[in-house]
Amino acid sequence: MNHVASEARAAADVRVPVAAVIDFTADAFSACGLPADDARAVAELMTEADLIGSDAHGVFRVPQYVGRLQARQINPTPNITIRRSAPGTGHVDGDNGMGHLVMAFAARKAVEIARETGVAWVGARRSNHAGAAGVYAAIPLAHDMIGIYAAAAGSNHMAPWGGAEPMLGTNPIAVAIPAGAEAPVVLDIATSVASFGKIRSHALAGEPMPEGWAIDPKSGAPITDARRVNEGLLLPIGGYKGSGLSLIVGLLAGPLNAATANCDVQPEAPGRESNTGQFIIALDVSRFMPIDAFKAEIDRQVRTMTASAPLPGTDGVRIPGQWRLRHKRDRQQNGVPLAKVLLRQLDELAKKLQLKPLTER
């Protein structure tokens, strides 16, 4: 289990205060030319990923994003705009800005639109990698709305079903549903068995991958060395089902938005815009049912399931979103657990950018 591994690792890691992670991340992006408000907004969205346990999408990604900004692959000062294409739809032009800014903008617009029309579908083109999908799906929650987010990945690690060429990303899907006293139900999944981010974390930690995560395209045999993942293909969830989900997400996030996806994805290169596509749906619960009655129903379902009998050999029922909240409470209080090898990388980055290192904050 992802979370068990994450917990085990956390014990061996250094706990860094949340404010320090945000400040460091914001300073790093300011140093790359982002306006102070934007740098801070990106830092808060990335640190949210660290808080909820989406460790592969938090401060871990700072060096990668800094590299892209320095290589002029991402526009540090975008003019993000929306075309209201119909009463319920919007088409965002991200002006090649950081994906976090583009999709936070898109999510806020989706909430505004859904307030009027009950449901909103906002797609984005000319965006970039936005990090943890669940962070954006969860934005409508504060407005008593359901959020659905999906994204076309900027690199391909899966093949279409029956194929040997990497033409599909791990294209993630996230859904967030408001609850009352219980944790909101938040599902955030890659359409591959393991996300590429998770595999990179394994590689960084020197941990092997289990069989069933990746195969060698020449033979179909499993690959278990996380550092060799670039030679392999990631496997989709449920065979042709997950492959189909990835393809569909790619088509809805990509071509529908005039963005790039699936077989059209190009390798990164200095100065090359990714034209990443994502979309978000906001749905106003109150158009179907009074919000308090709905939240009470969600609480009741969650409690009934959580109290049900455990499968032998497991820790019992876990509802998506419960661990996010548990991680968040723990980390807000005790700091974000970061691997020592990651802290060393971030200290090197600080040196290059002439910033105060994270370990000294």
Added chain:
Amino acid sequence: MNHVASEARAAADVRVPVAAVIDFTADAFSACGLPADDARAVAELMTEADLIGSDAHGVFRVPQYVGRLQARQINPTPNITIRRSAPGTGHVDGDNGMGHLVMAFAARKAVEIARETGVAWVGARRSNHAGAAGVYAAIPLAHDMIGIYAAAAGSNHMAPWGGAEPMLGTNPIAVAIPAGAEAPVVLDIATSVASFGKIRSHALAGEPMPEGWAIDPKSGAPITDARRVNEGLLLPIGGYKGSGLSLIVGLLAGPLNAATANCDVQPEAPGRESNTGQFIIALDVSRFMPIDAFKAEIDRQVRTMTASAPLPGTDGVRIPGQWRLRHKRDRQQNGVPLAKVLLRQLDELAKKLQLKPLTER
């Protein structure tokens, strides 16, 4: 592979003309009190499932639905209504009618609404089992729209992740995307590794299930005898991911619509209404991109992937929707392949209902 097994079986089966299947099915439902137009509409939607290869949702289900109508579990003469709860949303009351009628109505309304607002979300309560999810997702295609459909199953065969009690259905998801000269991309998947319908087909055909489809909740050990499936739990795609998808679909199709889902599902009983919930989203492509340009892009992506290198040991790349179209063309011309054991069951049903048997049509 589903389709390969289906092909192999087809060769041993009897081919029955499409018109005969529709007529027989319509007559069966007329005999149960459905008005002639409704009986025919249900028959056409069910036979569409037979045409596209969703064999577990076609005429195979007639005896089950007839049993429910005779046990007064389903209202043969419903007054299906919609409450337009917001400009982009609708809430359908199915009046406990056949799910096929309720969701075909909901899909048509979703298309009408999306024509105005760009996107529509139409949920239904007091519906019933509607058969093949892909049939409804595909309704918007004829209007150059994207369709997304999902349903809360009326019986539970999966446990929440980590649990041993059946509190989740195989809650299916279907998405349909228009293409140009290529087959529309249509994904129709249960959130379990295998649908309960597929397992019933295996049981009927006396075929074993592969490992990974079902487990014994007392031990976690695999079950491979399809006839023993009621003792076991079906496994979700991708472990906790598919379990989470099933839960989410259940919450969006069930509680949001004031319908029943997940842990609230009750066993069938004479006179007991299922209060099944489903929803459909229609999205008007033209609000994002000119439809012809979009279709050309989908064609191009499909062709690029279909032409890519095959994985050793497979028949090469298969895009969701290609087999549906191939099945449909074959079966429209050569008839629907039906197992002899199924034909015998249908002949017995014809006798009970005093109808001309399917084998004599």
